[in-house]
Amino acid sequence: MTPVHPATRIGHVHLKVSDLERAIGFYSGVLGFELTQYYSGGQAAFLSAGGYHHHIGLNTWESLGATPPPKGHTGLFHTAFLYPDRTALADALRRVVGAGIPVEGAADHGVSEAIYLSDPDLNGVELYVDKPEAEWPRDASGNLAMVNRPLDLDRLMAEAPARN
Known part of the structure; x- marks a missing residue:
């Protein structure tokens, strides 16, 4: 099997969150990533470092008000x-x-x-x-x-x- 090209990188992560503004507060307000865009009628947002379109996507499409996954289950x-x-x-x-x-x-x-x-x-x-x-x-x-x-x-x- 041929390995992936050595310059391949993970471009971004997109997370399901329960509260979009709270998540933006953490990733932007605490860690300092810049909010680049709200998307999908305010149900999603994109954040980045250095002006890139996005390194982090956050959305509530399937997770608005949800609880975190329980310990002992698969996931991130x-x-x-x-x-x-x-x-x-x-x-x-x-x-x-x-x-x-x-x-x-x-x-x-x-x-x-x-x-x-x-x-x-x-x-x-x-x-x-x-x-x-x-x-x-x-x-x-x-x-x-x-x-x-x-x-x-x-x-x-x-x-x-x-x-x-």
Whole structure:
């Protein structure tokens, strides 16, 4: 089987949410993605970083007022947002903590550093930064050997840029 083209990327995530404005408050108000458009008579919205048409789609078409899926069922584990550098990840952490959103986990995976939390509909969210590929841990055969070590959130928070 021929592998997918190496430049292929996940372009966006589209989530069913129970309350559109509450979800926009989280993804835009807390994480800082820009609202680019309301869609479908206010039942959906698109958000992005850097002027792209959308990285995040939110809709209530089948989920207005719904409850989150129960634990132990299939579905989305988490979305993952890749930040360009550790300073940007630190800024994201400051936003999350400042909004009173609990950090559910944080890890140094050897290849990346990640913060885990949930959005208002209890969808898992990972905020992360990749480490340079030359630093990725490898076993004796050269295969990737990811780890799960604690991430020092206080140290990361100290790297957040000053706010105006």
